Amino acid sequence: MSSAIRIVAPSASSSTNTSPSHQPRPPPSSTTEDKKLCRNILIYGQCRFEDKGCTYSHTIHDPNSKPPTPTPNPAPTSGTPLSAKTAASAQVFVPGGAAPAAGGTTTPGGGSMGAGAQEFIPRRAETPALSEDAPFFTPASQRPQPPGLNPLASFQNKLLEAAAQQGAAASGAPSPVGSDAQQQGLAEYYSQMDLNGEYAALQAQQMHDPSHQGAYDYSHGNGHGHAHGQDPYFGAQGGMGHFVRQPLQYHLYHPLPSSAPTSSSTGSGHSSFFLPPSLHISLTSKSEATHATPSVDMKLPEEVGGYTGLMPLDKAQPAVTEGGGGWAGYRSWVYKAWKEGDGRAYCLRRIEGFRLQHEQAISVVEKWTRIRHPGLVAVREAFTTRAFGDHSIIFVYDYHPTSLTLYESHLSPLSSLPPNPCSGAGGIPERLLWSYIVQLGSTIKAIHNSGMALRGGLEVNRVLVTGKNRVRVGGAGVLDVLLWEGQGVGGYQQDDLLSFGKLIISLSCGSPSSVHNLPKSVDHISRCYSPDLKNVVLYLLSKPGPRKTIEEVLALMGARVLDELNASFVFDHDPRWAETGDRYLIKLFRDFVFHQVDENGRPVTDLSHVVMCLNKLDAGVDEKIMLVSRDEQSCLIVSYREIKNCIEGAFLDLSR
Numbered sequence: 001m002s003s004a005i006r007i008v009a010p011s012a013s014s015s016t017n018t019s020p021s022h023q024p025r026p027p028p029s030s031t032t033e034d035k036k037l038c039r040n041i042l043i044y045g046q047c048r049f050e051d052k053g054c055t056y057s058h059t060i061h062d063p064n065s066k067p068p069t070p071t072p073n074p075a076p077t078s079g080t081p082l083s084a085k086t087a088a089s090a091q092v093f094v095p096g097g098a099a100p101a102a103g104g105t106t107t108p109g110g111g112s113m114g115a116g117a118q119e120f121i122p123r124r125a126e127t128p129a130l131s132e133d134a135p136f137f138t139p140a141s142q143r144p145q146p147p148g149l150n151p152l153a154s155f156q157n158k159l160l161e162a163a164a165q166q167g168a169a170a171s172g173a174p175s176p177v178g179s180d181a182q183q184q185g186l187a188e189y190y191s192q193m194d195l196n197g198e199y200a201a202l203q204a205q206q207m208h209d210p211s212h213q214g215a216y217d218y219s220h221g222n223g224h225g226h227a228h229g230q231d232p233y234f235g236a237q238g239g240m241g242h243f244v245r246q247p248l249q250y251h252l253y254h255p256l257p258s259s260a261p262t263s264s265s266t267g268s269g270h271s272s273f274f275l276p277p278s279l280h281i282s283l284t285s286k287s288e289a290t291h292a293t294p295s296v297d298m299k300l301p302e303e304v305g306g307y308t309g310l311m312p313l314d315k316a317q318p319a320v321t322e323g324g325g326g327w328a329g330y331r332s333w334v335y336k337a338w339k340e341g342d343g344r345a346y347c348l349r350r351i352e353g354f355r356l357q358h359e360q361a362i363s364v365v366e367k368w369t370r371i372r373h374p375g376l377v378a379v380r381e382a383f384t385t386r387a388f389g390d391h392s393i394i395f396v397y398d399y400h401p402t403s404l405t406l407y408e409s410h411l412s413p414l415s416s417l418p419p420n421p422c423s424g425a426g427g428i429p430e431r432l433l434w435s436y437i438v439q440l441g442s443t444i445k446a447i448h449n450s451g452m453a454l455r456g457g458l459e460v461n462r463v464l465v466t467g468k469n470r471v472r473v474g475g476a477g478v479l480d481v482l483l484w485e486g487q488g489v490g491g492y493q494q495d496d497l498l499s500f501g502k503l504i505i506s507l508s509c510g511s512p513s514s515v516h517n518l519p520k521s522v523d524h525i526s527r528c529y530s531p532d533l534k535n536v537v538l539y540l541l542s543k544p545g546p547r548k549t550i551e552e553v554l555a556l557m558g559a560r561v562l563d564e565l566n567a568s569f570v571f572d573h574d575p576r577w578a579e580t581g582d583r584y585l586i587k588l589f590r591d592f593v594f595h596q597v598d599e600n601g602r603p604v605t606d607l608s609h610v611v612m613c614l615n616k617l618d619a620g621v622d623e624k625i626m627l628v629s630r631d632e633q634s635c636l637i638v639s640y641r642e643i644k645n646c647i648e649g650a651f652l653d654l655s656r
């Protein structure tokens with residue numbers, strides 16, 4: 001059946017025909033009655049976009065009410081019963097208002113099969129949305145984002161906001177660096193990302209703005225700045241057209257928190273059917289970051305040592321370091337790449353222009369690859385390459401999507417963390433700071449016990465925040481290779497402790513440059529933080545000596561270490577949370593399922609028992625079981641259904 005309709009010139013008779021049955025149809029109006037009911041009204045009872053441009057109807061009509069516009073052949077309403085005669089001669093109802101063509105055959109569904117009949121177009125097909133079930137689409141740019149849910153997105157948003165305030169501050173002539181095609185491709189990329197120009201412009205402005213004194217001064221803070229403001233090549237891109245890549249959220253369903261009260265106090269409204277939005281967004285943005293590809297041709301090699309699909313991760317063009325700080329005076333680039341035959345993403349750190357002099361130097365990386373610790377960005381391998389057109393060395397690390405450095409997360413003027421409650425002071429809250437200190441302390445201990453030293457890894461722009469309050473030291477092994485001397489690590493381990501102390505000072509004072517004025521910084525710590533923190537900092541800054549070890553540091557903060565460990569086992573500051581009420585029942589059930597013993601008390605592993613129990617739990621059957629405490633002094637008789645309810649309740653508590 002063709003959907004084409006012949007276009008014919010209107011005849012005079014047809015144009016003058018004014019009989020009621022030939023009245024021209026009124027132009028399609030967009031009255032509330034015509035509009036489709038907004039699905040948000042159906043699901044939530046309200047639509048947050050009602051006054052913000054939602055084009056759907058927000059009024060629920062009574063289906064029994066009289067249609068507002070009389071039609072030429074009004075269909076009988078429920079209030080006017082049809083006589084047999086009327087019913088026999090009544091026109092067949094045609095969906096969508098299409099009148100049956102004369103002589104046409106009426107299908108059971110009411111459609112006409114006449115030769116001149118229009119093709120039946122289902123109403124769904126008229127809807128531009130992918131499906132009628134799809135939620136009302138709001139462009140990502142207009143959609144309100146809950147603040148702080150996505151650190152990368154909020155960081156980028158802040159970059160853009162800051163840029164808008166600054167205007168096109170960046171200007172200047174091309175820099176002599178990066179004259180080759182690669183540099184050109186990267187420059188285009190950064191300008192498209194709309195990050196580098198703005199970021200550099202903001203930093204440059206802050207460096208020259210006296211009101212920002214005491215704030216971040218990267219080039220002086222750690223001796224290897226990005227040379228903001230002196231990088232006109234990248235800065236010049238700031239004035240180019242804005243192109244902001246939108247996150248892929250159009251196919252997702254993020255239930256917006258409803259302002260309407262939930263139907264029950266347990267919070268088992270519609271939202272309990274979905275992942276919490278923060279978790280959903282976090283998982284999605286990680287997945288998107290992992291699969292992101294450059295939006296312009298980066299002029300990067302297609303393959304480097306078995307890694308493909310290189311995508312730069314630097315947010316600004318890395319600078320050549322003066323004075324041997326940072327990466328020993330070499331420029332470093334960071335890329336995400338896929339390993340061939342492995343299918344996993346990795347992080348490649350390229351040290352540009354480094355020529356390996358000693359083969360043994362790279363063997364240090366072997367040792368690093370054997371260290372696995374949750375506080376360390378795992379080192380995978382290192383190799384030299386000429387794929388970039390120069391002598392480069394590549395260090396391969398695990399890739400942690402959407403991670404930011406400590407500087408980017410907390411110390412940058414664009415970071416989103418609330419300041420320390422200590423009046424007028426920068427620095428991060430003490431509880432978070434201790435969590436970082438304990439994590440980093442345990443990492444240093446693991447590294448030192450393996451006979452290695454972090455050597456420069458303990459800086460605010462080397463430590464990555466890879467999850468909520470999770471930190472990992474990055475860049476391990478780079479300086480071992482770049483500054484290889486074939487000597488022991490004893491002195492470097494002492495340097496690690498000193499760097500650790502400086503890192504704590506930077507975080508507690510809210511600025512990397514605070515390490516240049518130690519008395520003032522220590523005074524700030526003693527005013528705004530606990531004496532424990534001050535003691536740890538003073539110990540770390542003290543003179544190196546054989547008795548100054550990371551074990552001593554951990555002993556000094558013993559109580560805090562326990563606190564941090566306990567935090568994993570308690571909920572809501574209640575150490576007995578898992579020991580009481582419903583949770584105790586769950587613990588006993590866990591023993592029942594996984595820790596069965598025989599009559600002699602020996603463990604028994606019976607997989608069929610495990611599977612059967614979990615299936616019954618999943619189904620929530622009424623069958624009852626007896627749970628016995630470990631000391632065999634008490635027992636409880638409960639049904640799988642009750643246990644299932646307990647588990648769901650505990651899960652809700654934890655995810656609230």
Ligand SMILES: Nc1ncnc2c1ncn2[C@@H]1O[C@H](COP(=O)(O)OP(=O)(O)OP(=O)(O)O)[C@@H](O)[C@H]1O
Pocket residue numbers: 224313314315318319326332333334347377397398399400401402403404405408461462464474
């Ligand atoms: N292992 C990793 N996984 C995921 N992202 C990473 C990883 N290492 C670094 N990054 C990302 O790369 C960005 C640049 O890292 P880099 O270590 O170069 O920081 P930087 O501040 O540019 O310091 P520098 O250039 O002096 O080393 C960081 O913001 C971080 O988001």
